[in-house]
Amino acid sequence: MTLLPGYPAPAFKLPGDDGRWWGLPDLRGQAAVLYFYPLAHSRDCALEAMAFEVLLGEFAAAGARVLGISTDSRAQLARFRHAQGLTFPLLSDAGREVSRLYGARRSPWGLVGRAGRQTYLLDERGRVVHHWPQVDPAWHAQAVLDTLRRWRDGQDGAVTLGA
Structure with a gap:
């Protein structure tokens, strides 16, 4: 299942690593980056997470919140x-x-029961702006930020603010 640009993202409610519960309504009013990854503590997942962390201030300046989603436990x-x-x-x-709802239900690397690595950019109303079905953790965070900026500038994407 692929969620197409302009379509509403599926509702969800998930616990964060700190015990706070997060859902689509908590993200309303701001853009959101939902990135799915298969395995905390793996080299590629750490690389991808750190890339998002380094750019976090730029995502915030562009009006977007970043959330990582994994099938790992809260403790992990x-x-x-x-x-x-x-x-x-x-x-x-x-x-x-949630991985099933967003089509990230299996990892292409044979990690049974793990989410596949992919990302969605959502607008302020929870609609899909862009979907990355395959991700290279080395450059992905920058690609998401670039797409976010182009979308904000009206140069990219099927969904525009206020539409």
Whole structure:
């Protein structure tokens, strides 16, 4: 299942690594980056998380919140967040329901029961602006930021603010 630009993102409610619950209504009024990743503490997941962390101020300046979503437990995510020094929320989809809703239901690397690495950019109303079905963790955060900026400038994407 692929969520197309302009379509509403599926509603969800997931616990964060810090115990706070997050859902689509909590993101209303700001753009959001939902990035799915398969395994906390893996080299590529750490690389991707750190890339988002380094650019976090620029995402905030562009009016977007970043949230990582994994099928790891809250405890695993809390250890990962602490080990990497991350300041953005990591959400636990241990039941895999949200991964299925967003089409990130399996990892292409044979990690059974793990979310596939992919990302969605959502607008202020929770509609899909852009979807990255395949991700290279080395450059992905910058690509998302570039797309966010082009979209904000009206140069990219099927969804425009206020539409």
